[in-house]
Amino acid sequence: MITVEHLSKTYGAFRAVDDVSFTCKPGTVTGFLGPNGAGKSTSMRIMAGLTIPDSGTATIGGVRYRDIPNPGTQVGVLLDASAQHAGRTGREILTLSALTMGLPKSRVDEMLNLVSLSDSEAKRRVKNYSLGMRQRLGIANALMGDPKILILDEPAxxxxxxxxxxMRSLLRAYANQGGTVLLSSHLLHEIEIIADEIIVIGNGKIVAQGTKAELLQGAGAFVKAADNAALAGALAQAGLTASPSDGGLSVDAEPAQIGQVAAAAGLALVELRGADSAGLEEMFLQLTATTQREGVVTTGGVA
Ligand SMILES: Nc1ncnc2c1ncn2[C@@H]1O[C@H](COP(=O)(O)OP(=O)(O)OP(=O)(O)O)[C@@H](O)[C@H]1O
Structure with a gap:
């Protein structure tokens, strides 16, 4: 179990992490989602004891990372795949890791095998690795000590x-066996495929958290009518907020409620469904709008 309580971190006058709290449970993959600069890496660096928070705590199984004896056997961490010693070979890096953790050297070959780095690739210096190969090496390193918890910053x-x-299959199998995974990404699509729980961070603050279904509950519905403008009018009269989206309307209400309004107004519907991934994306963009470098674009229009 990872427990993060009221973490805050300020750089000068800039608050990179602002009162962040969440937990990650065994048997689940938790996705830590946020746009560039939202505070994901800073939070993860604090969890791994590399950055000292101004206030708050991050514990793993109730203990701070720095206080865990032989931490690699409890928590696998991959923060920056490119931060590995560039002059060493992949095999050397893993061998050093195995020695540090007191593990047999045979574990190195097991891990190379697991992440599909070939023998000749393992003999190459890391400076000559592609980013993907560095990520594989980083994942091998994180899993080396057979930890029960994984903290991975943008592993994909x-x-x-x-x-x-x-990687998705690996993490899913790991969680299914009782492991706890926290992985970050700035890509919603990547997170929604793999994660059981999603934590959305924007501007250093947690702006939403829950399962995908829970997050979607607040995301409303999508409806397309033969006459979208007439439906928008009827919905407004019923006190419901609708905005043009993808050739139809995105409405802040449950599908059943929208269906009733349409039926009462005698309007024919072409499509009606609860918000899907598109709804989640819209919500993600809105929730993190203050940290998006680009303005939030509304798609579609009323036909
Ligand atoms: N050592 C530091 N000194 C000053 N500012 C920092 C430092 N580390 C991080 N920051 C700032 O804190 C903010 C959060 O950075 P962080 O790396 O945690 O974001 P992130 O969510 O991981 O982003 P990305 O998806 O781009 O990796 C950024 O504005 C960053 O510039």
């Missing part, structure tokens, strides 16, 4: 589609 960066698929 640089992986090709097959690599991303491989």
């Amino acid at each position: 960066n640089g992986l090709d589609p097959a690599g991303i698929h491989w």
